[in-house]
Amino acid sequence: AVRQSLYEQLDKRGLLPSSDKEPFKCSSICLVGQTRPLEPKEFQYPDDDFCTFEGILLDDKPIYIVIFTTAEKTICWMLLEFLNQSTSKTDENFCPSEWGPEAADAMCKEVRDYPAVRGMKMGDLIDATPKEVICKVMLEEKLFETWTYGRTVLLGDACHKMNPSGALGAQTAMGDAVVLANYINTLTTVESEEVEKALRAYKEERYPLGKEGVETSAAMFNIYQQISFLPLAQDKCQIKAMYQPSLENTRPKNMTADALNIE
Template sequence: MAISPQPSTSTSDTTPGRLRVLIVGGGIGGLMLGLMLEQASIDYVILERSPEIRPLGSAISMNGTVLRVFEQLGLLEDLYKISKFSGRVHLVKEDTVTQGHVDLEHYRERYGYYSVVFGRPELLKLLISRIPPGKLILGKRILTTARTEFGVLARCSDNTAYEGDILVGADGAYSSVRQNMYKELKDKRMLPRSDSKPLKFDQNIVVGITDELDPEKYSALRQDFAEIHAIIGNKAPYTMWLIPIPGNRFAWSIGGRILDSEAGKEDVRSFSFAEWFPELATDVCDLVRDYVLPDLTNSYQEDGHYKNRKTDADMHHQYADMASISDSSIHSTLSTEDSSNASSRGTKELKSEPLHSASIHLPDNIPGLLPRRQTPTAKPGTVGELIDATPPDRVSKVMLESKLFKTWYHERTVLIGDACHKVLPFAG
């Protein structure tokens, strides 16, 4: 079901003497900025080009860096209602052989908050519910932007125009605000050469969220602390992430590289591929259906590892009392198992490593897209179970770009989010 905020027929008039911010893009970045401006009593309007906001996506993880902002906005308690606390990340191969674990239990002690995981659709619903009527306007595709004598002007494809004092481009990897700003800079020979180059494009991802599942079959769904699994493909060049979220559901994503021949096609790089497309996801799902599910019935939390953790609502209010932390580096403990002696030695704890040291190397190729087709129901115990438990309109595929732009602002225009630093979403 699409999220449809109250429409507004208001156009561009500004109140004399009052600062007004034009935010282009109604994604997470644009909505969060709007809520910050709302709390600061600064006038704003969010212009979203889509006629409806589709609640697609998979899981999102957040730690103390961002949770502090949610607390300041009065959103933390509501965020906890749609979240699970992060427990451990388990790295396993396609044949279920364990490669290692990343433990996240130290986050609260070090940073004042447990990391949390939740579904992207639920976050969008929460943010939109806090945006006052008339502040989020749908169906506003920006064609051109310009500076005026007193501010900025954004012209839309429906012949409407909006004026403000500051223009914020929160409109994604193919940002129209960035393209207009860069055109002006290029004409003035002020744009760095690297910013004129196209986005790097060699990855794609398929995401989904299952219907409610039986927690007796998947007891990991009952736990307050989410045990996250990354299944690394042996034959197929994909890694699949499984994240328990509230409502007895799994959020999942399948990520990997595309073929060099596909990456070179201009139509693949086109603006339209910045969208979420449910109809393109089936064939990638078919390639991982036979991945063996890890032991999702095993309760890692029954081994005493979590016995001292507080999970009641009172602990949420203790975060503000945490002492300031001087160590700003994030570390995690990576555990590996020697399969030949695992039963006698258990898991060997290794030295503390930066979190990125546990990143997963993805193979360099991916089969091309095949014609859409029907597939047989997967046998029990495979990833296909969870794919089949996900409604088709909740499964979507996106082509992924990556690029860090050097130019993030000029005059009264500024870029945020994917519009200026497009990063891959794998493992956060």
Template sequence: MAETLKQLNQYPGQGGRPKVLIVGAGLAGLTLGMLLHKAGIPFEIYERAAVVKPLGSAMYFNCTTANLFKQCGIYDEFVSLGKYVSSIKMCNEDRVVDFSMDFGGHEALYGANGYIIARPQVHDLLTRQIPKERIHYGAKVATTESNDNGVLIRFTDGSEVKGDILVGADGAYSAVRKGLYAKLKDEGKLPPSDDLPLPSTTVCVLAQTRPLTPEEFPDVAQEESQFRNFIATDKMYTWSTLTTAQNTVCWGSILFLDEESSKEDNSFSNSDWGQEAAMAMCEEVKDFPIIGGGDKKLTLKDLMDLTPRGHFSKVMLEEKVFETWYSGRTVLIGDACHKLNPAGGVGAANAIHDVIELANRINVLPFHSTVSDIEDAFKAYKSERIGWVTKAFENSKVFRTMVGQSTSSKITRFLVKHTPQWVMLKIERRQFTHRPQVAFLPLVEDRGYVKAAPQSSLAIKTPDETESSTIIQAV
């Protein structure tokens, strides 16, 4: 192995720019690949899955990511694939709306509205922005190595790749993080909190139906996405339904774990347990009532019958912000360094924000960067992100509590239901001022009445323009 590492300096990035190896072709990995491609920085993406499966439910994107999509020239297509959403309706088991959380008018306040978009649609849109030859499927990481000369990934099939920077974008159970933390632990440098198991208090089954007709599910004909959360009276479950622009219904049910069941479910080493486990959970929740927009009293079983076989997922909903985001030439983004409960609806946005800030920092690295240069860039990336991530983490916990079954959950719902609108607007503004942009792409005019928060990475200088233009032309 020592001989192999000595050879790493024989594989520098093109024209002195770092070659970036990205592990994970999810939202964060693909977005980073898109930006590096636009910056003319060499990169490769490695995904453990052999094929992309149309699993998962829906994502929520709003003004905090709109600027990125506009800068990359894909905002109009994104809007066409998404469905405008102006509220979340909190419903009870009697199919009655208890109260509504409204967030309309965002375009005037923050420059863009919010949209629900099915996860497969997002994945396909981002994939099309990247040359096909840069994404490698069926590449399962076995080990990673790093030294002053570069980084090396060895895959389970025995193949190897070499580069200058390693990015772990491979989710909550990141192989990159596992390798990085093992090394730091051996060196006595891993914080105790990062050595603890990934905590989870909930488990979820989720899926997406085939395209439906208004006769099958009347709400799909509504111009706005119908987003409903259902709160049980005496069950440790909540469930939700969302309509999409493709006339599908994304749906899911969350089980709140007690201490013992949490330990049992944490015995699994991966967040996806396959179809058998998903179908078993479906059997438990099939009779839960939902609203479809018509007179017929529907249940989750009706949506299950309209969902293609093999398109169900059961996943843990972990919650943790890791202390260690980087070391040497290795850095983590998205769920690999901060896993937010999806109840808050900000996990995807925060992954994109990570990518924007990290891409800004990588783009200004000196040509032929040293390990010290790279680590300084990673330190600045974390420094710019950690405050926003911590706030999002705390907000997500509040939302998770709000849809739960504890006494604090009932108190939280009461408070939200009776909080004056001006107070909710003040809370909302703190979150939606974070609207970062990519420093090396033409900036877009942010027309929101509420000004965007300052972004320090927009002020840093890029490498010498003459060298940069030569590199971009070469790529």
């Protein structure tokens, strides 16, 4: 809300860079939840103090499912639906009604039959999860150029929204807060000129790290979308490549060995 209000005022004055007017890049839709504490017979995991992390990339759908256990005998789960250019959305046509409880419930119905882990399906996890802790969100990415104006300053997601795949969002936001607090602490006067100078110094120090965080998170997200660590290439050479067990194991079921030009 602070950024939107600030940008609206700057735009009216013709002071907002064109890049800050562009919509967010939206790479995926995320459905998340956490089950209630489960009984040992429901849990299907070893009854110990260790947490287990498992992930599934579906063969026939752009879906990645992450499941991990907690010490409280609950299961945290996340379903990522990767978007392409035709299915992605931006804040230009963002509809708040699409992201309320009804939208989460509708998506839960769509994914109930998707496989989870250990013989479970997503429906089993959804049924064991209180509705109030199920959330559907769109994962947005953007690095803003305008971080300060006058005495107003932005930090965290307000100036660099990162894909959570890199696990850098909270860390970078806390770094922003520490650096900003240090600059504020060194002020010897509250005159506007000195305050604005301190805020500009804060941006100069944190902007490179914010940029790096956005780019690194996007790169980590792209790894999740691949069927294996390296994408399979269509080899059209006259001499077929030697049989490689590791390559064969990662070959999609709908792709023949001939398509890869493998003996």
